[in-house]
Amino acid sequence: MKYTITLGALAALSLAGIAPSAAAQGKPAAEKHHMKPMHAMPAMKAAPDPTTADFEKFREVLEDDNPAELFEQKGKELWTMKRGPKNASLEQCDLGLGPGVVKGAYVKMPRYFADVDQVMDAERRIVYCMETLQGFKAADLAKKPFSSDSSTPDPVSLTTYVAGQSRGMKLAIPQKNPKEREAFEVGREIFHYRAGPYDFSCATCHGEDGKRIRTQVLPNLSSKSGAMAATQGWPGYRMTGGLMHTIQWRMNDCFRQQRFPEPGYVSQTITDLLTYMAVNANGQVYKGPGIKR
Amino acid sequence: MDMLRRTILKGASVSGVLSVALAAGVLKPGQVLAADWNKSAFDSKDLDGAMKGLGATAATESKDIVLKAPDIAENGAVVPVDVASNIPNTSELSILVVKNPFPLSTTFHFSNGAIPEAAVRLKLAQTSVVKVVAKADGKFYTAQKEVKVTVGGCGG
Amino acid sequence: MADPMKIRAQMKGDAAEIRVLMSHPMETGQRKDGAGKVIPAHFIQSVTVTVNGKTVVDGQIGTSVSRNPVFGFRVKGAKAGDKVVVSWVDNTGDKRSDETAIN
Numbered sequence: 001m002k003y004t005i006t007l008g009a010l011a012a013l014s015l016a017g018i019a020p021s022a023a024a025q026g027k028p029a030a031e032k033h034h035m036k037p038m039h040a041m042p043a044m045k046a047a048p049d050p051t052t053a054d055f056e057k058f059r060e061v062l063e064d065d066n067p068a069e070l071f072e073q074k075g076k077e078l079w080t081m082k083r084g085p086k087n088a089s090l091e092q093c094d095l096g097l098g099p100g101v102v103k104g105a106y107v108k109m110p111r112y113f114a115d116v117d118q119v120m121d122a123e124r125r126i127v128y129c130m131e132t133l134q135g136f137k138a139a140d141l142a143k144k145p146f147s148s149d150s151s152t153p154d155p156v157s158l159t160t161y162v163a164g165q166s167r168g169m170k171l172a173i174p175q176k177n178p179k180e181r182e183a184f185e186v187g188r189e190i191f192h193y194r195a196g197p198y199d200f201s202c203a204t205c206h207g208e209d210g211k212r213i214r215t216q217v218l219p220n221l222s223s224k225s226g227a228m229a230a231t232q233g234w235p236g237y238r239m240t241g242g243l244m245h246t247i248q249w250r251m252n253d254c255f256r257q258q259r260f261p262e263p264g265y266v267s268q269t270i271t272d273l274l275t276y277m278a279v280n281a282n283g284q285v286y287k288g289p290g291i292k293r
Numbered sequence: 294m295d296m297l298r299r300t301i302l303k304g305a306s307v308s309g310v311l312s313v314a315l316a317a318g319v320l321k322p323g324q325v326l327a328a329d330w331n332k333s334a335f336d337s338k339d340l341d342g343a344m345k346g347l348g349a350t351a352a353t354e355s356k357d358i359v360l361k362a363p364d365i366a367e368n369g370a371v372v373p374v375d376v377a378s379n380i381p382n383t384s385e386l387s388i389l390v391v392k393n394p395f396p397l398s399t400t401f402h403f404s405n406g407a408i409p410e411a412a413v414r415l416k417l418a419q420t421s422v423v424k425v426v427a428k429a430d431g432k433f434y435t436a437q438k439e440v441k442v443t444v445g446g447c448g449g
Numbered sequence: 450m451a452d453p454m455k456i457r458a459q460m461k462g463d464a465a466e467i468r469v470l471m472s473h474p475m476e477t478g479q480r481k482d483g484a485g486k487v488i489p490a491h492f493i494q495s496v497t498v499t500v501n502g503k504t505v506v507d508g509q510i511g512t513s514v515s516r517n518p519v520f521g522f523r524v525k526g527a528k529a530g531d532k533v534v535v536s537w538v539d540n541t542g543d544k545r546s547d548e549t550a551i552n
Contacts, residue, residue: 051365051443054363054364054365055363055365055367057363058363058366058367058373059367061373062371062373062414065412065468065470065519065521066470067470067472067517067519069455069470070452070455070470070471070472070517073452073453073455074452149474149488214443215367215443237517239367239368239370239371239515240368240370241370241516242370242371242474242475242515242516242517293367293368329495329509330494330495330509331509335509335511370515370516371515372515375521390513393513394477394479394512395511395512395513396513397511397513398510398511398512398513398514399508399509399510399511399513399514400508400509401506401507401508401509401522402506402507402508403505403506404503404504404505404506404507405500405503405504405505405524405526406500406505406524406525406526406527407498407505407506407522407523407524407525408464408522408523408524408525410522410523411506411508411520411521411522412468412519412520412521412522413514413518413519413520413521414514414515414518414519415513415514415515416475416477416512416513416514416515417513
């Protein structure tokens with residue numbers, strides 16, 4: 001299937017409230033085809049430098065008792081509690097495996113949901129359930145969607161709980177439905193889409209092996225071996241600030257760091273990007289909510 | 294009840310409230326510990342003051358204290374530190390972060406079968422020596438290690 | 450009210466390993482908020498662990514302990530089924546107590 005990439009990506013960016021600046025600047029579409037073929041050439045994994053090796057050693061210690069578990073616990077409570085204007089729990093929420101089935105659902109999202117005729121990632125689906133089952137307003141949830149010193153938004157705890165219920169399972173993001181394949185293609189395009197004042201794309205930092213920011217190694221998310229790094233460890237307890245964050249926050253912050261306009265909370269753009277990155281990691285084992293620097 | 298008596302004997306207004314609470318059965322003995330907090334040691338802004346507060350100024354170096362901490366911490370906000378003492382009759386372990394605004398971070402008393410060891414996670418404001426002080430049979434022993442704190446990237 | 454702790458207590462060899470996760474800001478009193486005002490210190494000051502009602506660890510805690518603290522201890526002479534209670538009190542008087550059985 002030949003996919004008309006440019007229009008799809010631009011449409012997705014527009015949906016997210018982003019003015020595609022490359023287009024606005026009148027750059028010809030051809031100029032942005034820097035994308036690397038994503039065929040699986042497993043990146044050669046060099047032995048980590050001593051600093052990275054030391055980080056990894058103690059990371060295991062940190063993962064062993066991860067405060068993320070506190071948020072899983074909280075999320076479970078929120079899942080079963082009757083809440084919202086409709087005074088309902090989320091126990092009838094369909095995460096793709098049937099109403100109420102949480103186990104194993106996270107490693108199969110983003111996926112196509114027939115009831116909305118859309119591809120949704122986990123947090124987007126949870127917000128959808130909070131809207132439809134409990135009567136919460138998505139616009140209200142989008143006002144303060146990320147954790148701060150003073151609060152952890154409910155969808156963050158809920159997503160952490162749902163993710164924890166797929167611990168140790170293999171990623172199996174479906175690509176049967178045409179919309180799922182479209183999400184992948186659009187996601188790939190967004191990943192390589194250069195824009196903003198610095199002419200950055202996700203691929204600028206995450207499209208090659210061996211890049212780093214200060215002491216942090218940046219995974220090559222376009223490679224088969226590096227792609228798992230985009231899924232692994234999210235939702236993640238972030239040591240800086242001691243806050244629980246989902247991958248929605250990570251995507252939002254990457255957009256900010258690229259000096260892109262902020263994507264909409266749980267927007268299609270993010271779902272598409274997540275689809276691209278997660279499909280590349282299919283077959284690898286998801287270890288559950290993690291710990292991040 | 295020794296600890297209780299100490300708390301009440303301090304005679305501060307806090308103790309008054311506490312003794313009322315105790316009398317009313319609101320608090321159990323274990324819960325008055327916060328009032329027993331070693332204020333002079335914890336409030337010290339330098340190592341000497343903290344050691345003095347612990348009564349440990351005469352501490353001698355010991356190879357029988359185990360201190361596990363990273364050489365370089367990935368993030369100073371969460372530095373895993375494991376301490377243990379192989380000195381017989383160790384009843385107390387304190388951990389100090391020398392360069393922190395308030396160096397004393399924890400003091401643990403062990404009893405009733407607890408092995409004198411603890412795993413904690415500490416904030417390091419900057420690269421610093423981490424110091425352990427063990428108390429055994431009324432004597433103090435110490436060991437230390439430097440932990441470097443780096444500036445990181447954008448956080449996974 | 451403070452969120453519940455997460456306690457794991459397991460026999461490992463001849464000792465019970467007790468690991469605790471606590472939900473607490475552990476605010477140092479050194480930080481400023483967005484408006485430049487100092488955020489008041491708010492931190493756990495004491496942690497106690499009991500096994501079958503007997504105190505095994507009495508801990509005094511300062512502001513250097515990380516946000517959402519994690520503690521690990523080992524206790525000899527404990528056995529599967531014993532009741533472990535962990536309690537904390539912070540500098541504002543807030544407190545929390547949770548329990549589990551050793552497995």
